[in-house]
Amino acid sequence: MKCMGKSCLNHVRLCSLFNTQCIKTRHFISTSTSKTGASTSIEEFTALCSKGHVKEAFKSFRSEIWSDTSLFCHLVQACILRKSLPMGKQLHSLTITSGCLNKFFSNHLLSMYSKLRESQTAITLFDHMPWRNIMSCNIMINCYVQSGDLDSARNVFDEMPQRNVATWNAMVSGLIQFEFNGDGLCLFSEMHELGFLPDEYTLGSVLRGCAGLRSLRAGKQVHAYVMKSGFKFDLVVGSSLAHMYMKSGSLEEGEKVIDSMPIRNVVAWNTLIAGKAQSGHPEEVLDNYNIMKLAGLRPDKITFVSVISSCSDLATLGQGQQTHAEAIKAGACSVVDLTSTLVSMYSRCGCLEDSVKVFVESESMDPVLWSSMIAAYGFHGRGEEAIKLFERMEEEGMEADDVAFLSLLYACSHCGLREKGLEFFDLMVGRYGLKPRREHYACIVDLLSRYGCLEEAEAMIRSMPIKADAIIWKILLAACKIHKNADVASRVAEEVLKVDPQDSASYVLLSNVHASAKRWEDVSAVRKMMRDKNLKKEPGVSWVEIKNQVHQFSRGDRSHPKSKEIDLYLNELTTEMKFRGYAPNTSAVLHDMDVEEKEDSLAHHSEKLAIAFALMNTPGGVPLRIMKNLRVCEDCHLAIKYISETKNREIIVRDSSRFHHFRNGGCSCGDYW
């Protein structure tokens, strides 16, 4: 009964379009409502359609096809569903040969070609249509947009004598899809001025445009409109709104929007979770993930991507493995996007072997996946493997993009492969024609300066076509410390502080350089500047995951419940290490203290506390995985070598820039970091 009602509606619509066919149509209604004949035939017909037998289906309903749009729609749907272009073309030619190609049917065909990504045929059809209407133009705008031809879309748009809201939506969303966010928003206000009322589609696109521009101001205006309009409770609008706030750095506002939604679907949860993941709140990602599951929602591949990438930020291997297992159970692991995240997560959690395993099992020819594997090798100081992988990427015919190169350069710089790195940089600019971004220059500066070519690195910064930021100068400054070059350091520090006068880390670095060069007066001058500006050193924090529980330590921190035991253990350990020849390296200690104080200050660096705690709480032979927010200092690096030997343990430390694998008194970085 329901079906017949719909069919009648179609007849009415059709009659208004083609007055001439009204009689025939009426006749059809009367036959098709009789119980026996038509309904079984319709079933046969749809069966034929779903099997893809267009010709047979067409024959079985030859006379009625042209009078009942729903039948024609079935045929078109069949073509789209089976993504069968030949079938669609057949249908198209049948329409022509039977002389029935009219306004209504050609719009359906147009939309079919557009959906089957056959834009060329759609264009030809459109160009030869004597009866273009708003609908056909709208379809065409979308067709051009999805093939990336925004100019042609705009042409159709501009030349339309009349438009409706869908027209504006198609053009606005097209512009915004291709990140012409500003243009999209301008078009939106034009539409608004002309009196077209935005609907939920418009609002979704426009909010996405605001998010792309990180424009809170525009976003808030749209928000105000949403509250007035009837789309306050629309799921799509709500998620877009929250997304806009979070992208623009207003995490709280975004959360408020999500909280106010009467129903939350997976996408709404994902918006919240991804927002937190991307703005550096990985703990909250895990919390929300658990709440979401408790609320009875099923995480999908996008949830898993955010959660697993948060596990890499936190370096919580246990949590990462567990989420990986959940993703497998949910059947989401065959997706390449997730594979890239997994490769990165295992690498950043210190398990390079597992990254390799995930990578090899996937075997997708996806440049992002390969980039993440190259980066993973680089992170672990395996420059040779990174280069080999890149070369294989070229052999397999994959187009290396700027990120692939970034990962590669990064690997070279961390492994001291100066020549190779410079060679790849030339390759990128020359043969690949890629324009280096600031990040690429940063890698090259890192490569040169770590290697000891401080002047060359400085010249590179001064000559590059992009304005240097504080980060790039700081890379050089850090290298000045390693190579104990106070002259370059003073010059460079000046540049850093020009760009970012509040950067405490630079003062600390500068003071360290002076200290290593034993320029004590300069040291106290820098420290006075810090005091005057009320700047404090960013505290070093280390953490370790034991039995799925994360324990965090910072220097001199006595807040851990086992703090006393840790101290005792650490003292014993230090004595044992000194017996084996360990001598604390106090050169990097900032304060004017006596030797004993300096040693004591070093002995309680956060990574040492974390290692001591981990040694006390894990059985012998289990590798330790320690994470640190800053770079490992020279003394800790030396001390951990001794610890690995004394306790016969493999200790894996992730600092702010890379991994160190300590084993039998040595480190995988070869003291180059």
Place this chain on the structure above:
DNA sequence: CTAGGGTTAG
């Protein structure tokens, strides 16, 4: 015509 996600310098 409509929302959310992956790799990347320190």
